[in-house]
Amino acid sequence: TATQGRLDNFFTVS
Amino acid sequence: MFEARLAQSNLMKKILDAIKDLITEANLEISSGGISLQGMDSSHVSLVALLMRSDGFSPFRCDRNLTLGVNLQAMAKLMKCASNDDILTMTAEDNSDTLNLQFESPAQDKLSEFEMKLMDIDSEHLGIPETEYDAVIRMPSSEFQRICRDLGAGIGGESVTIACTKEGVKFSVTGSVGSGSITLKQTGSVDKPAESVVINMAQPVTLIFALRYLNSFAKATPLSESVSLSMSREVPLVVEYKMNDTGYVRFYLAPKLED
Numbered sequence: 001t002a003t004q005g006r007l008d009n010f011f012t013v014s
Numbered sequence: 015m016f017e018a019r020l021a022q023s024n025l026m027k028k029i030l031d032a033i034k035d036l037i038t039e040a041n042l043e044i045s046s047g048g049i050s051l052q053g054m055d056s057s058h059v060s061l062v063a064l065l066m067r068s069d070g071f072s073p074f075r076c077d078r079n080l081t082l083g084v085n086l087q088a089m090a091k092l093m094k095c096a097s098n099d100d101i102l103t104m105t106a107e108d109n110s111d112t113l114n115l116q117f118e119s120p121a122q123d124k125l126s127e128f129e130m131k132l133m134d135i136d137s138e139h140l141g142i143p144e145t146e147y148d149a150v151i152r153m154p155s156s157e158f159q160r161i162c163r164d165l166g167a168g169i170g171g172e173s174v175t176i177a178c179t180k181e182g183v184k185f186s187v188t189g190s191v192g193s194g195s196i197t198l199k200q201t202g203s204v205d206k207p208a209e210s211v212v213i214n215m216a217q218p219v220t221l222i223f224a225l226r227y228l229n230s231f232a233k234a235t236p237l238s239e240s241v242s243l244s245m246s247r248e249v250p251l252v253v254e255y256k257m258n259d260t261g262y263v264r265f266y267l268a269p270k271l272e273d
Contacts, residue, residue: 002173002222002270006058010250010268011140 023096032234070260
């Protein structure tokens with residue numbers, strides 16, 4: 001099984 | 015004062031149709047460089063980035079940077095009032111709470127004018143780091159659309175595994191009725207770039223994605239004859255539709271990570 005990642009974990013809020 | 019005149023309303027219709035189901039409202043950022051937009055879907059799994067460069071408009075005027083909060087679904091409905099080849103002119107005064115849309119027939123015998131209410135939208139702007147991707151695949155956009163549709167509708171798959179090697183790119187799913195895969199090989203000749211499959215690869219890469227997002231991205235197919243997929247291990251996929259030389263619609267999709 002695989003867990004859906006979230007973009008918040010890859011990109012920074014600027 | 016902001017004014018942007020687009021030769022064909024059709025382009026704006028296609029853009030809105032491509033993104034309105036993923037993000038329902040967004041801020042249009044207007045600057046001297048053109049019109050840009052960035053927005054995440056409500057589950058923060060995918061992101062849309064739009065750029066329409068100012069040189070795609072004639073004229074394009076922007077006296078000061080503006081942020082126009084737009085309900086994209088409402089704007090898409092409004093744009094349906096324009097014929098595809100109508101000239102679109104968008105205008106807004108500084109500090110205005112409306113965006114004016116004007117559709118003019120090519121023969122200049124019909125003029126439609128609409129005022130669309132703007133909204134205040136709190137949105138975070140995400141910094142997207144420059145990435146050297148392990149693999150960049152360019153293929154006909156219609157082929158990508160077909161693959162996503164077939165793997166979703168045909169097999170009932172939820173997750174698609176995309177594996178890219180020098181030999182080709184393989185899309186595999188396991189679904190309710192069984193499993194399946196579609197492999198595209200790199201095309202030998204590049205006489206017709208729009209019909210070619212081209213793989214630029216530094217190293218093989220395999221990632222898993224939710225298929226329904228890819229199907230949603232494929233709504234941008236009318237924007238461009240070809241699409242590029244950029245992949246690196248454990249980073250978001252980038253699906254890019256270029257609009258000639260005047261801009262792009264990019265979709266970012268967070269991968270599924272093996273437990």
